[in-house]
Amino acid sequence: MKAKVYVTLKKSVLDPQxxxxxxxxSTMGFxxxxxxxxxxxxxxxxxxxxxxxxEQKIKSICEKLLANTVIEEFRYELS
Amino acid sequence: xxxxxxxxxxxxxxxxxxxxxxxxxHKDTEFVWHKEGDVSKFDCIVLPGGFSYGDYLRxxxxxRFSPVMEGVRKHAExxxxxxxxxxxFQILTESHLLPGALLRNESLKFICRFVDLQVEExxxxxxxxxxxxxxxxxxxxHGEGNYFADDQTISELKKNNQILLRYRDxxxxxxxxxxxxxxxxxxxxxxxPHPERASEHELGSVDGLKIFESILEN
Numbered sequence: 001m002k003a004k005v006y007v008t009l010k011k012s013v014l015d016p017q018x019x020x021x022x023x024x025x026s027t028m029g030f031x032x033x034x035x036x037x038x039x040x041x042x043x044x045x046x047x048x049x050x051x052x053x054x055e056q057k058i059k060s061i062c063e064k065l066l067a068n069t070v071i072e073e074f075r076y077e078l079s
Numbered sequence: 080x081x082x083x084x085x086x087x088x089x090x091x092x093x094x095x096x097x098x099x100x101x102x103x104x105h106k107d108t109e110f111v112w113h114k115e116g117d118v119s120k121f122d123c124i125v126l127p128g129g130f131s132y133g134d135y136l137r138x139x140x141x142x143r144f145s146p147v148m149e150g151v152r153k154h155a156e157x158x159x160x161x162x163x164x165x166x167x168f169q170i171l172t173e174s175h176l177l178p179g180a181l182l183r184n185e186s187l188k189f190i191c192r193f194v195d196l197q198v199e200e201x202x203x204x205x206x207x208x209x210x211x212x213x214x215x216x217x218x219x220x221h222g223e224g225n226y227f228a229d230d231q232t233i234s235e236l237k238k239n240n241q242i243l244l245r246y247r248d249x250x251x252x253x254x255x256x257x258x259x260x261x262x263x264x265x266x267x268x269x270x271x272p273h274p275e276r277a278s279e280h281e282l283g284s285v286d287g288l289k290i291f292e293s294i295l296e297n
Contacts, residue, residue, distance in 0.1 A: 012229070013182065014182070014185065014227075014252070016183060016184075016185050016186070016187050016252075017183060017187065020187055065136070065140065065141075065144070066136070068137055068140065068173065068180055070172075070178075070179065070180040070227070070228070070229075071180045071182065071227060
């Protein structure tokens, strides 16, 4: 089973990296890009086929390690 | 007083901390490899600076799960002293032994230079040798020292006098110009600047010694 996890900064957290990318895009001529925020994409491969159990595990993994819940949010897809 | 300087894979300021404690202050000091789960023989644990686990995922995120950190957590629960410097501060926030988080510097640049710190609070085992309002000059060397916490946490930090050091001239965008904080119990201290690099005249400042000498008074 594959899990795709997306970790993003909470909206209340400043993202200077995103801003830097936006400025670069502006320099390149893409002035219509209003905002950029950067996040992380993590792929995990799990043993087993029990989707409910896998979901519990992934949620725990996200909360404990993959995301710092003080500053980040996460969402995941299981297939 | 017995000091334990924890070494994670990627720590690189462990020797400087050991040097100040052992050779400048002549105290009983040992290195503690991150796999050691029992730190009960120490009075004060030092989490040094560096790039534990290469800063992979997030700075301090993986070091937090090293066996030694369970020992450090128990040690802190008993009221014993913990000081986390730079990467050590990051590990303490990831471990939730200190509140908040350290983000990428606002400028996105790694900043390596001396800063002037203002002593905000001396009522703690780490700052008693300093005077309130005093300036301490110490170097910083970090890319992720931008302190962040939600409004509730910031107001608690202020209410409980947990902000011990502030930057006089904020180099990284830290909220409230926070350079160093302690926990509610005042036995765990985290700071981004390096006091171990300001403990000998040859390095340009001995203001960092005030922190180590304060610890010795306990």
